Amino acid sequence: KAGVTQTPRYLIKTRGQQVTLSCSPISGHRSVSWYQQTPGQGLQFLFEYFSETQRNKGNFPGRFSGRQFSNSRSEMNVSTLELGDSALYLCASSFGDQGLGYTFGSGTRLTVV
Amino acid sequence: QKEVEQNSGPLSVPEGAIASLNCTYSDRVSQSFFWYRQYSGKSPELIMSIYSNGDKEDGRFTAQLNKASQYVSLLIRDSQPSDSATYLCAVTNTGTASKLTFGTGTRLQVTL
Numbered sequence: 316k317a318g319v320t321q322t323p324r325y326l327i328k329t330r331g332q333q334v335t336l337s338c339s340p341i342s343g344h345r346s347v348s349w350y351q352q353t354p355g356q357g358l359q360f361l362f363e364y365f366s367e368t369q370r371n372k373g374n375f376p377g378r379f380s381g382r383q384f385s386n387s388r389s390e391m392n393v394s395t396l397e398l399g400d401s402a403l404y405l406c407a408s409s410f411g412d413q414g415l416g417y418t419f420g421s422g423t424r425l426t427v428v
Numbered sequence: 429q430k431e432v433e434q435n436s437g438p439l440s441v442p443e444g445a446i447a448s449l450n451c452t453y454s455d456r457v458s459q460s461f462f463w464y465r466q467y468s469g470k471s472p473e474l475i476m477s478i479y480s481n482g483d484k485e486d487g488r489f490t491a492q493l494n495k496a497s498q499y500v501s502l503l504i505r506d507s508q509p510s511d512s513a514t515y516l517c518a519v520t521n522t523g524t525a526s527k528l529t530f531g532t533g534t535r536l537q538v539t540l
Contacts, residue, residue, distance in 0.1 A: 346526055358472070358516065358530040371527045405471055409526075416462050417528065419471040 317342065319408050319420035327426045333394040336423045340387050340408030346370075347389040348417060349381060352403040361404075364389055396427045431455060434517050434531035442539050447504040449534050451517030454498070461493055461500045464516040466533065472516055476502060507538045 320339040328334050340347050348371075349361040360373040364383035381391045387408075393400055403424050407417035433452050441447045449463075460479050464472035478484045478491040478500065490503040500519075504511055514533040520526070 348526065348528070350528075357532040358518075358528075360527050360529065363526045365526065373527070407528075416460075416474040416477045418474065419464075422471050 319406055319418055321404075321406050321420035321423050323423060324421065325424045325426075327428060328396050330396055330398060330427055332396050333392065334396060334425060336391045336393075336404055336406075336425075338389045338391070338406030338408075338420060340389070340406075341418060344408035344410055344418075345387050346409040346417075347383055347387065348407045348409075349389070349391050350405045350407065350419075351375075352405055352422070353401075358405070361391065393425075398427050401425060401427045430531075431529050432517055432519055432531035434515075434534045436532060437535040438537045439534055440537045440539055441507050443507060443509060445507050447507045447511065447536055447538070449502040449504075449515050449517075449536065451500045451502075451531055452498055453500070453517075453519050453529075455519070455521050456495075456498065458495075458498070458519040458521050460520045461491070462518040462528065463489075463491060463502045464518060464530075466514045466516060468513075504536075507536075509538050509540060512536055512538045 322337045346365045348363040350358050352358045363371045367383045378394045383389045403422045405422045407419045409417045463476040466472045476491040478493045484491045488505045492501045514535045516533045517531040518528040
């Protein structure tokens with residue numbers, strides 16, 4: 316069974332640009348969450364979507380946004396990139412039942428120069 | 429105070445020994461508890477989940493939860509070099525059950 320697929324795997328962008336990351340969840344999973352991982356802050360929750368609705372949101376500025384499509388695929392967008400946005404962005408999916416564990420994708424490594 | 433705290437390590441144990449990883453959390457209404465393993469350069473992998481007080485065993489892994497003490501632990505029996513990784517503790521809370529709050533992880537080194 317296919318896992319969580321994230322594209323692209325690596326990305327280099329310039330300050331001020333915007334970026335869109337994509338995530339395809341495991342078949343049948345309706346919940347998709349996004350996390351940012353950095354050496355200093357660890358794994359931090361960005362937001363979670365279920366059936367195309369944002370259910371939870373972390374403490375990130377409005378430059379970070381996301382959406383989910385009817386097939387449960389999700390995209391995350393970061394506008395006006397800053398150097399501090401350089402991180403590993405991880406997508407995780409779940410059936411959506413409250414409290415069950417999430418399966419993570421391989422991540423997108425974003426470098427902002 | 430951090431919501432989920434773990435000792436960053438490294439925790440070094442010899443091959444065949446028991447590794448004991450600990451995690452404390454600050455929110456008393458925390459509901460679900462997870463242990464993820466992350467190898468260097470890879471994404472986190474779910475290895476254990478626990479929802480009620482007591483022990484839960486799966487192969488060489490045992491998760492222990494004590495809600496009164498706000499403490500969750502992971503024991504790895506017969507530690508192998510392949511267990512060398514960072515172990516992340518994560519919790520979810522009532523009302524935000526889809527949001528995982530992670531500790532910073534404990535790096536485990538299993539030596540030959």
